[in-house]
Amino acid sequence: MPTIEQLQKFLVREPDDVFLNFGLAMELAKAGRTDDSVAQFDRVISLHDGYCPAYFMKGQTLLKAGRLNDAKAALQAGIETARRVGDDHAAAEMTELLESI
Numbered sequence: 871m872p873t874i875e876q877l878q879k880f881l882v883r884e885p886d887d888v889f890l891n892f893g894l895a896m897e898l899a900k901a902g903r904t905d906d907s908v909a910q911f912d913r914v915i916s917l918h919d920g921y922c923p924a925y926f927m928k929g930q931t932l933l934k935a936g937r938l939n940d941a942k943a944a945l946q947a948g949i950e951t952a953r954r955v956g957d958d959h960a961a962a963e964m965t966e967l968l969e970s971i
Contacts (some may be wrong), residue, residue, distance in 0.1 A: 874901065895910035895927065920955040926960065929964065
Protein backbone atom coordinates (compact mmCIF):
# COMPACT_ATOMS: atom_id res chain seq x y z
CA MET A 871 0.00 0.00 0.00
CA PRO A 872 1.32 3.46 -0.86
CA THR A 873 2.26 5.81 1.96
CA ILE A 874 0.20 8.80 3.05
CA GLU A 875 2.64 11.10 1.27
CA GLN A 876 2.50 9.10 -1.97
CA LEU A 877 -1.30 9.06 -1.94
CA GLN A 878 -1.39 12.81 -1.35
CA LYS A 879 0.89 13.33 -4.38
CA PHE A 880 -1.35 11.14 -6.55
CA LEU A 881 -4.38 13.12 -5.35
CA VAL A 882 -2.82 16.38 -6.53
CA ARG A 883 -3.15 14.99 -10.05
CA GLU A 884 -6.46 13.17 -9.51
CA PRO A 885 -8.26 14.87 -6.60
CA ASP A 886 -11.62 13.24 -7.32
CA ASP A 887 -10.39 9.65 -7.58
CA VAL A 888 -12.58 7.71 -5.15
CA PHE A 889 -10.10 4.88 -4.66
CA LEU A 890 -7.12 7.15 -4.01
CA ASN A 891 -9.19 9.11 -1.50
CA PHE A 892 -10.34 5.88 0.15
CA GLY A 893 -6.76 4.61 0.29
CA LEU A 894 -5.66 7.82 1.96
CA ALA A 895 -8.48 7.55 4.51
CA MET A 896 -7.41 3.99 5.30
CA GLU A 897 -3.75 4.93 5.71
CA LEU A 898 -4.68 7.86 7.96
CA ALA A 899 -6.78 5.51 10.09
CA LYS A 900 -3.91 3.04 10.29
CA ALA A 901 -1.64 5.88 11.46
CA GLY A 902 -4.09 6.73 14.26
CA ARG A 903 -5.06 10.07 12.71
CA THR A 904 -8.76 9.63 13.43
CA ASP A 905 -10.01 13.13 12.66
CA ASP A 906 -8.07 13.31 9.40
CA SER A 907 -9.24 9.83 8.46
CA VAL A 908 -12.89 10.61 9.17
CA ALA A 909 -12.63 13.80 7.11
CA GLN A 910 -11.13 11.78 4.27
CA PHE A 911 -13.90 9.15 4.48
CA ASP A 912 -16.36 12.05 4.28
CA ARG A 913 -14.53 13.22 1.14
CA VAL A 914 -14.98 9.75 -0.37
CA ILE A 915 -18.69 9.82 0.47
CA SER A 916 -19.06 13.28 -1.07
CA LEU A 917 -17.47 11.97 -4.27
CA HIS A 918 -19.51 8.75 -4.39
CA ASP A 919 -22.26 8.54 -1.80
CA GLY A 920 -23.02 4.95 -2.74
CA TYR A 921 -19.52 3.67 -1.90
CA CYS A 922 -20.45 1.50 1.09
CA PRO A 923 -16.91 0.61 2.26
CA ALA A 924 -16.37 4.28 3.18
CA TYR A 925 -19.26 4.22 5.64
CA PHE A 926 -18.19 0.88 7.11
CA MET A 927 -14.57 1.87 7.59
CA LYS A 928 -15.55 5.31 8.92
CA GLY A 929 -17.70 3.54 11.50
CA GLN A 930 -14.89 1.15 12.43
CA THR A 931 -12.41 4.02 12.73
CA LEU A 932 -14.73 5.97 15.02
CA LEU A 933 -15.46 2.86 17.07
CA LYS A 934 -11.75 2.18 17.53
CA ALA A 935 -11.33 5.78 18.73
CA GLY A 936 -14.10 5.27 21.30
CA ARG A 937 -16.50 7.65 19.59
CA LEU A 938 -19.48 5.34 19.90
CA ASN A 939 -22.27 7.77 19.01
CA ASP A 940 -20.40 8.96 15.93
CA ALA A 941 -19.69 5.36 14.94
CA LYS A 942 -23.35 4.46 15.29
CA ALA A 943 -24.38 7.42 13.13
CA ALA A 944 -21.85 6.51 10.43
CA LEU A 945 -22.98 2.90 10.38
CA GLN A 946 -26.66 3.84 10.27
CA ALA A 947 -26.00 6.12 7.31
CA GLY A 948 -24.05 3.30 5.70
CA ILE A 949 -26.87 0.80 6.23
CA GLU A 950 -29.36 3.19 4.65
CA THR A 951 -27.01 3.77 1.72
CA ALA A 952 -26.33 0.06 1.25
CA ARG A 953 -30.05 -0.65 1.15
CA ARG A 954 -30.58 2.21 -1.32
CA VAL A 955 -27.92 0.87 -3.69
CA GLY A 956 -28.93 -2.77 -3.21
CA ASP A 957 -25.79 -3.94 -1.42
CA ASP A 958 -27.30 -6.47 0.98
CA HIS A 959 -23.91 -7.82 2.05
CA ALA A 960 -22.65 -4.39 3.14
CA ALA A 961 -25.94 -3.66 4.90
CA ALA A 962 -25.68 -6.94 6.82
CA GLU A 963 -22.05 -6.33 7.83
CA MET A 964 -22.78 -2.82 9.07
CA THR A 965 -25.93 -3.97 10.87
CA GLU A 966 -23.95 -6.68 12.66
CA LEU A 967 -21.29 -4.17 13.73
CA LEU A 968 -23.92 -1.63 14.81
CA GLU A 969 -25.73 -4.22 16.92
CA SER A 970 -22.45 -5.19 18.61
CA ILE A 971 -21.87 -1.66 19.91
